[in-house]
Amino acid sequence: MAAEARPGSAVWRWLFNPFHYVAGGQALAIGMGVIVLTGLAGAAGKFHFDGVLDFHGPFAAPLWLFVGEGFVDWVSMGAMLLIVGWIVSRSKIRPIDVFGTQALARTPMLIVALLALTPGFQPSVLLHPAGASSVDLVTTAVVVIVMLVMLVWMVALMYRAYAVSCNVQGVKGAFSFIAALIAAEIVSKLGIWGMSLVALFPSGGPELDSLPFDPATKGQAFVELLVQGDFDEAVAQFDETMARVAPTGAVREIWRDLEAKAGPFVEQTGVHVQVLGPHIIASVTCRFERRTHNINVVFDQAGRVSGLRYS
Amino acid sequence: MKEKALPTACPGCGQVLRVRRLECEECGTAVEGDFELPTLTRLSGDDQKFVLQFVQASGSLKEMAKAYNVSYPTMRNRLDALIERTRSFAAESLDEEEKS
Numbered sequence: 001m002a003a004e005a006r007p008g009s010a011v012w013r014w015l016f017n018p019f020h021y022v023a024g025g026q027a028l029a030i031g032m033g034v035i036v037l038t039g040l041a042g043a044a045g046k047f048h049f050d051g052v053l054d055f056h057g058p059f060a061a062p063l064w065l066f067v068g069e070g071f072v073d074w075v076s077m078g079a080m081l082l083i084v085g086w087i088v089s090r091s092k093i094r095p096i097d098v099f100g101t102q103a104l105a106r107t108p109m110l111i112v113a114l115l116a117l118t119p120g121f122q123p124s125v126l127l128h129p130a131g132a133s134s135v136d137l138v139t140t141a142v143v144v145i146v147m148l149v150m151l152v153w154m155v156a157l158m159y160r161a162y163a164v165s166c167n168v169q170g171v172k173g174a175f176s177f178i179a180a181l182i183a184a185e186i187v188s189k190l191g192i193w194g195m196s197l198v199a200l201f202p203s204g205g206p207e208l209d210s211l212p213f214d215p216a217t218k219g220q221a222f223v224e225l226l227v228q229g230d231f232d233e234a235v236a237q238f239d240e241t242m243a244r245v246a247p248t249g250a251v252r253e254i255w256r257d258l259e260a261k262a263g264p265f266v267e268q269t270g271v272h273v274q275v276l277g278p279h280i281i282a283s284v285t286c287r288f289e290r291r292t293h294n295i296n297v298v299f300d301q302a303g304r305v306s307g308l309r310y311s
Numbered sequence: 312m313k314e315k316a317l318p319t320a321c322p323g324c325g326q327v328l329r330v331r332r333l334e335c336e337e338c339g340t341a342v343e344g345d346f347e348l349p350t351l352t353r354l355s356g357d358d359q360k361f362v363l364q365f366v367q368a369s370g371s372l373k374e375m376a377k378a379y380n381v382s383y384p385t386m387r388n389r390l391d392a393l394i395e396r397t398r399s400f401a402a403e404s405l406d407e408e409e410k411s
Contacts, residue, residue, distance in 0.1 A: 090391070
């Protein structure tokens with residue numbers, strides 16, 4: 001095997017095909033560390049890696065779900081590539097090489113998770129730009145572009161990992177990789193959906209009676225602030241992360257968007273409270289002129305709003 | 312003296328060369344005939360060195376990977392490529408025998 005003549009080519013190889021040098025148990029150890037760190041960074045920014053190629057946020061969930069999602073994504077991709085590798089490759093494949101290199105290939109997602117912590121990064125402003133500061137808009141746009149570049153880099157690494165660990169190249173390699181990627185995306189989505197269901201019915205978590213506030217009353221009062229257009233007061237109840245990713249302007253735009261689709265707000269018709277790990281969700285049913293929606297206000301145990309969605 | 316590589320393909324038409332004459336340097340005895348080049352000699356210089364190192368490493372791909380500073384699957388893939396090449400040499404020889 002000829003030695004690397006140019007230092008530049010070695011750097012290029014480390015960036016796009018580190019598996020030439022690292023595979024097996026070593027790649028597995030580093031990769032698993034990357035997956036755990038990605039989950040922890042994701043939890044800090046409430047950013048989920050809810051599919052092999054997916055990342056969405058921010059929304060609250062137990063810490064184990066953030067970390068578990070990374071492992072489900074990794075195992076799904078590794079398993080699908082192992083299966084297609086056994087079918088198309090003529091070489092002897094070691095599962096540890098497939099899983100190890102796929103774990104290491106997820107390194108760009110750690111960068112994505114850290115990027116989500118950028119001050120001024122607010123994904124909601126891309127859908128509701130009115131009211132957002134131009135600095136936040138530019139910051140968010142730049143971060144999203146870099147995130148997409150990281151996604152492309154990860155897919156390139158995944159393919160190289162597959163090519164090296166299963167010794168498949170060319171047209172056969174490309175098509176079998178694409179088939180495995182699609183299957184893995186479906187499997188990971190199903191797996192993470194199942195995990196989310198488990199998270200919805202947690203054992204343990206705060207007793208409603210022991211809380212310093214009444215989630216039902218607080219949830220309804222919060223929705224009333226939105227109805228009255230008092231968005232500053234609504235945002236004042238957000239925790240740090242929510243205040244950063246959904247400032248007053250973004251919340252105003254979300255509410256206006258909702259009324260544009262469902263019609264003017266008519267009345268609140270009920271509220272249902274459930275506990276999700278350390279989070280308390282007040283699901284306030286609201287009747288609008290044309291439709292009824294549930295506005296889910298998520299509280300932490302101190303009564304601050306840590307999530308807001310409507311369904 | 313610079314090491315000379317044994318030519319294995321005809322520079323005119325690219326066909327595999329055959330051995331017609333071997334000589335003894337000591338006593339001058341010469342042997343003439345028609346001999347096929349051994350498969351190993353048809354490999355490139357790098358591949359021949361690889362095969363020698365592989366044998367000296369007792370067939371351990373792990374040791375070879377350490378020696379070359381590459382990953383195990385990279386080394387395994389190189390061995391597989393080498394196996395394919397030697398198989399294609401064997402298939403070519405069989406074809407030539409059938410033709411003759």
